[in-house]
Amino acid sequence: MRERTTTWDRRSLLLAGALAPLAACAGEPEPLQRSGSASTPTPSGPGSASSGSSTPSPRSSSTTTSTAASGRLERVDLPALDDLAGRWAAYAAVWVGGEFSSDGGPSADDGDWLYEDMFGQWGFLTRFADGRAVMVGSAQPERVRPAAEEREARAAMLAGAPSWWAVGLQPIDPATAVHYVCGFEAGRWRQVAGVSERASGITSLNFVLRTERQVVDEMVLMANTGVADRPATAKSAARALVRSGSKATAAQVAAVGSDIRDARAGAAAAALFAAPGRH
Numbered sequence: 092m093r094e095r096t097t098t099w100d101r102r103s104l105l106l107a108g109a110l111a112p113l114a115a116c117a118g119e120p121e122p123l124q125r126s127g128s129a130s131t132p133t134p135s136g137p138g139s140a141s142s143g144s145s146t147p148s149p150r151s152s153s154t155t156t157s158t159a160a161s162g163r164l165e166r167v168d169l170p171a172l173d174d175l176a177g178r179w180a181a182y183a184a185v186w187v188g189g190e191f192s193s194d195g196g197p198s199a200d201d202g203d204w205l206y207e208d209m210f211g212q213w214g215f216l217t218r219f220a221d222g223r224a225v226m227v228g229s230a231q232p233e234r235v236r237p238a239a240e241e242r243e244a245r246a247a248m249l250a251g252a253p254s255w256w257a258v259g260l261q262p263i264d265p266a267t268a269v270h271y272v273c274g275f276e277a278g279r280w281r282q283v284a285g286v287s288e289r290a291s292g293i294t295s296l297n298f299v300l301r302t303e304r305q306v307v308d309e310m311v312l313m314a315n316t317g318v319a320d321r322p323a324t325a326k327s328a329a330r331a332l333v334r335s336g337s338k339a340t341a342a343q344v345a346a347v348g349s350d351i352r353d354a355r356a357g358a359a360a361a362a363l364f365a366a367p368g369r370h
Contacts, residue, residue: 325348
């Protein structure tokens with residue numbers, strides 16, 4: 092596959108197999124940090140962190156994915172691509188417009204989409220020109236595997252699945268732990284039955300794009316931090332942003348909340364989701 096560039100540092104680390112497991116840190120999760128915050132670590136290379144902070148060592152998974160694949164495909168409860176498109180673009184607009192940590196978050200690149208929350212959970216969606224898609228990722232990125240086990244796990248998640256599902260794994264470095272593989276075709280998502288670990292699979296992913304209500308609430312919270320009574324107009328603005336999707340304007344991004352610092356950058360991030368699937 093040809094090399095691609097991205098505005099997100101964590102995406103390059105993900106594709107290079109050095110996804111830092113934020114969720115592995117002890118204690119409560121860190122609050123959202125803006126990219127300009129002095130407390131936000133800036134990776135200086137794969138697996139490294141800025142001076143004064145350290146990257147926790149990934150722990151090996153105590154339970155590996157079974158390689159005894161059933162070959163049977165089961166339905167996965169995820170929205171159709173048409174529903175995801177507007178939500179994903181709007182979420183990216185608020186994330187970028189609010190200048191939250193630049194080492195994570197939603198983004199689009201040449202027709203493919205990346206989802207990542209502040210705690211390291213992630214999903215990478217590969218889109219095909221005919222409307223099919225594959226999403227791979229992990230709800231527990233700290234659960235790494237030895238190389239041989241990772242190869243076996245990936246093979247199990249593809250056993251009995253259409254051959255084109257393997258395209259979704261091609262951009263992901265072999266050293267990055269993948270805990271679910273889902274394919275979208277004919278309006279439904281499916282995965283190979285019995286091979287995804289429940290705690291780290293797609294059902295446990297903190298995927299705020301599952302419903303419009305979830306992503307609207309999340310965007311309003313992000314764009315109005317410290318506001319006890321968030322205005323009703325913020326929810327209306329967030330819903331309008333979802334409806335606009337990749338066509339969102341800077342004014343629409345700014346309307347979601349007072350914490351939007353660069354609405355133009357947010358609108359530009361949303362516009363990247365207009366690119367068609369290319370595989």
